[in-house]
Amino acid sequence: MHAPVKPTAATPPRSPFGPALALRLAWRDLRGGLRGFGVFIACLALGVMAIAAVGSASRGLTEGLHREGRRILGGDVAFSLIHREATAVERSFLEGRGALSTIATMRGMANAGDKGAALVELKAVDSTYPSIGEVVSEPAGPLSDLLSQSNGSFGAIADPVLLGRLDLKIGDTISVGSARVQLRASLVSEPDKIASGVGFGPRVLVSQDALRATGLLQPGSLVRWTYRVSLPPTASDDTALERLIADAGHQQPDAGWEIRSRANAAPSFQRNLERFTQFLTLVGLTALLVGGVGVANAVRRFVEAKKLDFATLKAIGATGGHVVAIHLTEVMIVAALGIAIGLLLGAAAPFALGYALRDLLPLPFEPTLAPGELVIAALYGLLTALVFAILPLGRAHDVPVSALFRDQIEPDLRRPRLVYLGVFLAALIGLVGVAVAFAYDRRIALIYIAVAAGIFLLLRLVAWTLMALARRSPRPRNPALRMALANAHRPGALTPSLVLSLGLGVALLSALAFIDVSLTRQLTQSLPDKAPSFFFLDIPNGQSARFDSFIAETRPGATLERVPMMRGRITSLNGVRAEQIKASEQAAWVLDGDRGITYAETMPEGSIITAGEWWPPGYRGEPLVSFDAPIAAGLGLKVGDSVTVNVLGRNITARIANLRTIEWRSLGINFVMVFSPNTFAGAPHTNLATVTSGTDATASADAQLLRRLAVEFPSVTAVRVKDALEAVNTIVSQLATAIRGASGLAIASSLLVLAGALAAGQHARLYDAMILKTLGATRRFILSSYALEYAGIGFVSALFGVVTGALAGWGVVTQVMKIEFVSDPTGAILAATAAIVVTVLFGLFGTLKILSKAPASHLRNL
Structure with a gap:
């Protein structure tokens, strides 16, 4: 028998291909730099940043509400009654459970004589108010002194808005009902402002004796009495809280109390916060999906640039699966970099917001790191990158080496293997599942997904239709126009990428424009008539x-x-x-x-x-x-x-x-x-x-x-x-500004995708321009042909965007806001015009850079 031959340095053992080897080869390839991945990284970072920032800020507000629930509510549990005060039996029940404080809120008219009268929100407090937190006034002083009765007048602390509205100053006296009230301080802050809700008039803080003296407490008057119970320290856990609420329902079943606990001190605000968070998350997801087009463009450009590497790997024995695995790993490493940048910016955003608005926010907002929200944002980014990257990479699996070398002239149009289609579908289902699972309103999330999918399919159809029309249209006599038509349907044409990025951007801008004009018209013109x-x-x-x-x-x-x-x-x-x-x-x-x-x-x-x-x-x-x-x-x-x-x-x-x-x-x-x-x-x-x-x-x-x-x-x-209406208009205007600002992220993604698509097309246009210059074409001719191409594609995309935006705006205005839709296309047309101009300028800027180069240095590589 012969002894087994030991492997030598000349005959190394064969190592099976696996994830470790794919990762090592991908990492080595990345040592050459990230050129061509700039738009890829920026698109992912922008979308992930938006989702992470919204989620983290919402978490900070939610935790602040829960942490400060007792201060916001004024106790552990609040029992509210409308029209009437609690009976002796009801009050005895509450007093037996803990320290009790009472406030009463209602509207009234403040009469300043010749200076006029104004609606005010009266808040009548007892001697224990505030049981938690403090009232800040200017000038400062004990609340009992500021609200006490002296010289026939009751004291009051008034919102500065009332002073300005009626041209009053501290020390002046007004009438509220039958009572004389002296304004002894202006109100800076009150600890339970959020729980009290938003009123139509400025706040006036008075004693309950003053409220009774006004004569406003008549049978059936719209007054809300709120009884706040602070549990003893020995019985202040959640179990005692739930027991008190249950006992109130069983022992006082006909009281008609509206009960709130420190866990839901401001339920209306919490619901609105959750709704607005979902909206902003969907805007961030829109930015991410628009950015996904940029990811796909960047991956296609990456595949094109790596043809020689693919061919070399296949020539030395690598399978198509090996090639795809190595470069998919490389793409996902770059995606992880973009996601990491987005997570860092998104995590830092709430801290920057808290610092910038620390004196403006009337909310208990303390920025915090939110690992759960950051993980969700990262998951959005990874799934988006995989959805848009797998199919362009999958094309390289079955393409022979010879086809890879001539792909620029004759692209291979075969479909990716079923395994890559399966990965694509799995990632897409995962992305949809994440969007639905973490949505506040899953119905809205599903509608959004269906609309987004429909717009993507329609934009692809528009691109294919435009290319088919360009291919079948008669050839015009004008050489520049003839070349523009040929460029619109040629192999590797920019049409699909430009239509997708421009159409999405203009659709979003147009929808916002139609919603904005409908809201404005409803508030400023149609209602007052x-x-x-x-x-x-x-x-x-x-x-x-x-x-x-x-x-x-x-x-x-x-x-x-x-x-x-x-x-x-x-x-x-x-x-x-x-x-x-x-x-x-x-x-x-x-x-x-x-x-x-x-x-x-x-x-x-x-x-x-x-x-x-x-x-x-x-x-x-x-x-x-x-x-x-x-x-x-x-x-x-x-x-x-x-x-x-x-x-x-x-x-x-x-x-x-x-x-x-x-x-x-x-x-x-x-x-x-x-x-x-x-x-x-x-x-x-x-x-x-x-x-x-x-x-x-x-x-x-x-x-x-x-x-x-x-x-x-x-x-x-x-x-x-x-x-x-003016008060409502102010709130709506603020919301509209916030919506425009958030939607700017999606628009920025559209611009990045547009720039990336044009940059990706410049590689192919480089040789066209060099050959045309060699054959005697003037710079003016080349620029005019490209300008016609970009303008034509931009016009069709913008037209689709305006129509789609109008339909989306109509749906939001009539079905969600339940107001009349105003078909004023001015804003949408301005947005479409701006999009066309930007497209032409971006495209010509890249072309000018090409035309500034000498043909010889490039033609020798053909």
Whole structure:
């Protein structure tokens, strides 16, 4: 027998190909630099940064709300009642559970005599306020001294907005209802501002004795009493918190409390934060998907530049799978670099935001590193890179060495193997799964994904159609135009990349433009023409006739509409408690807190019955209710179902007699729930009225009406609709600015992709330009042909973008915002024009660089 031959240095053992070898070869290849990957890295970094920053900032706000829940709420648990104070039994129950503090909030009119009158948000506090945190005023002083009664006047701390609105200063005296109130300090901050919500008027802080002296506390007045319980330190854990809430429901089932705990101190704000976070995350995902086109372009350029390497590897025995594995590893390493940059910037963004806005944010925002959100952002980036990189790389698997060398002239159009298509589909499903799994509203996420997929497919169809038309169109006599048409459909044409990047960018800009103009028109033009001039709240039922005469005297010819109004909270539907109802996102708000309700003999104007029938005149049967049809659908209600509402501490159950649609945009008086008159027979209530004066009423006439109203009806609150619209307009404008800023990330990605696509095409254009110059073509001819090509592709892409953006804007405006769509294309046309100009300029800039080079140095390489 022969001894086994030991391997020598000349005959090394064969090592199987594996991930370690692929990684080593990829890393060695990357030592040559990252040239050509600039746009690739920038696109991924931009999208990942947006998602990471939004997620981290949202986490900082959410944790701040949870951490500061007791301070925001003013205790561990808050129990709110509408119209009435807690009974002795209810108050005794709360006092037995911990330290109790009370506040009351309602609207009122501040009368400054000749200086005018203004709507204010009154907040009446007891001697224990604030039990947590502190009130900051200017000048500073003990709260008891600033709010105490002296010389016949009660003290008050007022929002500086009120001082400016009525030209007041500290020390001046105003009237609120029947009470005289001296402004002793301006309000800088209050610890529970978020929990109190946003009001239409400036805040005025007074004592509860002052509130009682105003005479505003009438039966049925819209006052909210909030009782805050601070649990003892020995019983302040979550178990004790849940036990208190459960006991309140069992021991006081008919109290009609709205209960909040420190865990959900500001539920409305939390929901809005989650919605806005999802929107911004989708914007970031849009930037990432647009950037994915840049990734695909960069990978195609990478594959083209690596032809000789592919050929060499295959010539020495490497399989197609080896070639793809090595270079896919290389691409994913570069992707990891871009993702890492995006994660660093996204993690740092909340800290920069917190520092820049530390004096402006009224929120408990403390920046923090959010590992979970950063992992999600990284996952988005990795899956996006894989989705857009695998197919261009997969093409190289089965292409023979000879085809690789001539691919620039005759590209191989065979499809990638099924394994690469499978990897592509798996990565795509993973990307969709991540987007849906981590969405606040999965329905919106699915709609977004479907729309994004549809736009991508449509843009590919537009590109193919444009290339087919260019290929089949008759050849014009003009040489520059003929060359432009040929370039549009030639092998390796820029048409698909340019159409995709430009179409997405213009579609986004156009959608924003249509949404913006529709919102602006709705707020500034259409509403004031048909909306009431004033809303009047808390009109005492016994003074309603005198109020009607007052309006007829001060506003002759004006239209007055007045209805009874109460506040009630839905406690159960068909016997199921409201907390257990699985409502749709569009209807859930009806179950959150109290709602305005009324009763009526006839159906209110602006309503159309869609199911059931209205009750007959003089109806005296079981309590009936008319319900808003879309809200009923969101709550799973139908005609014949029962609704239980707590009003003035009593649970009243009514059967749904009919469903109706409501025209809310008219701003007329209407309610989600309208009851039959016998439901509230004898119940104390106030009245709500609207006055429509037409367009001839001046601001001075409105001011005079408010001054007289404050004197003759001190308990009545007036809301000037123009002021309310201006407040809403301010909020909408701020949101629109934030949306534009966030969408700028997606637009920046489009510009990067555009620049990358043009840069990728310059390699092929280099030899074209050199040959044309050698054959005698002038610089003007070459530039004009390329300019025509870029302008033609840009025009078609921009036209598609405008049409698509208009459709998307129409969907958002009419289906989400429920307002009238304004088809003003000015902004969209400006966006499209800018896109065409940018395309031509970017393209010609690269061409000029090519034309500045000598032909000889390049032609010898052909």
